[in-house]
Amino acid sequence: MYVAVKGGERAIDNAHQWLAEERRGAPTVPELTIPQIREQMALAVNRVMAEGSLYDPDLAALAIKQARGDLIEAVFLIRAYRTTLPRLAASNPVDTGGMAVDRRISATFKDLPGGQVLGPTFDYTHRLLDFALMAEGDPPTPIPSPPGGGEAPGPTVSHTHDPKAPPSPRVGEGWGGGAPRIPHVTSFLNRDGLIETANPSDATPPDLTREPMELPADRTLRLQALARGDEGFILSMAYSTQRGYGRTHAFVGELRIGTVAVEVDIPELGFAVEIGEIELTECETVNQFKGSRTEPPQFTRGYGLVMGQSERKAIAMSLVDRSLRWQELGEDFTGAPAQDEEFVLMHCDNIQATGFLEHIKLPHYVDFQAELELVRKLRAEAVAMREAAE
Amino acid sequence: MTDTSPLARKTRMATLAKAPPARLAALFPDLPPHHVLRRPEIGAVMVRGRVGATGAAFNLGEMTVTRASVRLETGEVGHAWVQGRDRTHALRAAALDALMQTGAADDLTARILRPLESEAEARQTARATKAAATKVDFFTMVRGEDK
Structure with missing residues (x-):
């Protein structure tokens, strides 16, 4: 069992401020935006939505940014947020x-x-x-048009259709x-x-x-x-x-x-x-x-x-x-x-597991004090018995 | 065509819910005078699936949803349930649902609903086309031990 402790407010504030600074990283590097994470780290976003059990790509991207890329911490943020939402309905089973x-x-x-x-x-x-992905500033390599009239993926969805392209099944x-x-x-x-x-x-x-x-x-x-x-x-x-x-x-x-x-x-x-x-x-x-x-x-x-x-x-x-x-x-x-x-x-469940695992790093001073007393007592008894035997 | 049949309403509410909020705002920037019956409320819907795709229902996880209801000065009531947390998206969709019960329906269908529908279809076709371009035919090779 851990117990409430008092004090350390200033140290905690400073620690959180430093966390924010470390999260931002070097100011010379442009800051990540939520749409960038949502679009370019989509599989991380998906994992946070699945394990956070809340489908909302923007929130998952925000959680990833706030958690400095620690996906379990991001899942934790999403789980905490979802408890604040009223349950409006249950859907019909998806088809x-x-x-x-x-x-x-x-x-x-x-x-x-x-x-x-x-x-x-x-x-x-x-x-x-693929070192080409590392070459910043270079335009992305154009993707050859796939057979069957498929379009190369682009940043925007084109609504125009090439009438000459063969109809694709x-x-x-x-x-x-x-x-x-x-x-x-x-x-x-x-x-x-x-x-x-x-x-x-x-x-x-x-x-x-x-x-x-x-x-x-x-x-x-x-x-x-x-x-x-x-x-x-x-x-x-x-x-x-x-x-x-x-x-x-x-x-x-x-x-x-x-x-x-x-x-x-x-x-x-x-x-x-x-x-x-x-x-x-x-x-x-x-x-x-x-x-x-x-x-x-x-x-x-x-x-x-x-x-x-x-x-x-x-x-x-x-x-x-x-x-x-x-x-x-x-x-x-x-x-x-x-x-x-x-x-x-x-x-x-990684949030339950993390919660129980990481709680052991929180102050357990009273528990530990009791353990310490016990070990001291046992040692004293053991020493006394050995001395008596000699 | 003031179609108030449940089917037509169901279809247009789905179109409005699935429309990108920014696109809806561009097509329908100004809300008509209205009284808000239910202020946009952000909540969650538990999404269900089925065991083995066809069996018993189970809870897959939640999604964010915003709902709102409005009444026009002329009395028509409109409702909206839209995915995500965009309050103005829900208000706009609710106002349009109400306006579609008035004489403005034909004009709104032509100016707003049809473009949203065709854009949604174009997005789906664009993805289906890319998917079709990755369709393969696997064929099995004769293995050594089969000879």
Whole structure:
């Protein structure tokens, strides 16, 4: 237990002032703006939104700036801010089948209907430092126009279309008529009964931001905890299942990144309205399953859904989700950490972890004083006993 | 065309909510005389997903939202729920929702809603075009051990 202490106000003020100075860095270097962070550090912004559990790119960029780039500190700032917001509503479940897809790949079907779309990926890059990015002031290297009429990415969206450019196929063309709906890969396996189905339900899901988490948790509560959990922790848990600690034989059935509309029932109106759009990353794994006492042999599924573009986290989440389902599917508990719901759910939140970890640096003078007294007493007793024995 | 059907209203409220606030301000700079029924309020909406995309609903995380309601001097009431924390965006959207119930609807549709719709479509097409340019066809190679 730590105790309240008094004093040190001036030292604390000075420390915070120095922090502000260090945050700014050398005044000879231009200061970062929030739009610069939002646009050019987008994946850091995405991570802060996902783990802060609040979708607002400007606020996440501000938090990153204030936290000097310490992403967990930035998540902390966002979590603190979100507690000040009144909860106005819950959305209708987002329809990821209607996602405007930037990226969509499958590791299980090479010729999937709708096609494999790479999107703006790091995959197939050589991971060599690009020193051109360091050459300040030089104009960015022009990107050759991709085939199919694609435009090179620019700072502004051009609304003009080149009439001479060949018409480019829309993503998901040929599916569902007008709107480019892209079917989920698992729906193909569903048709043959080879994979478990996920039956829709509109029951109000538990919310760990409202009620303390109780174990055993159902799958919906686990997914909420994993979606806001620390990417590094969830990655390591997922990796441990791949290395054999609770093996689940996962394939990435599908990974998709893009934007979906968020629809909310407006009480004043009595109908639902789309209030905005958010970027999501979704991963569905297809897992080998030999069958159990209750289930026939078929493929099973793990699910990951994360705010922003975060495929490492989404894949990891779907592996951990599947691993935690051992009981529901009648599998054996092998003692692996990734099968242990309490271990995963109680340790995946980096703000809880940081809070408890870092509190030990705060004044523990009274506790420590008591420990000191105890050790002194024990030592004195030990010395006295040794002397008596001699 | 003073269309007050829920579908038309649903569509235009979505268009106004998704419009970039600066663009809406440029197209609709001056608010008509109005009485504020609900001052712009910033809050959060819990976004839900579905297990396995089609199953039970679960809580994914929140997003910031601003809502506002206004009444025009002529009595029409307009509502807005818009993503983000821009109060004037919500007020403008609410005022337009109210004005769309008046005789000004046709003019506003032509001057504001149609341009916003076509710009949104152009943004989506531009992204879809880039995505389509990264569409690949993987083919499997014959592996040594298969020979």
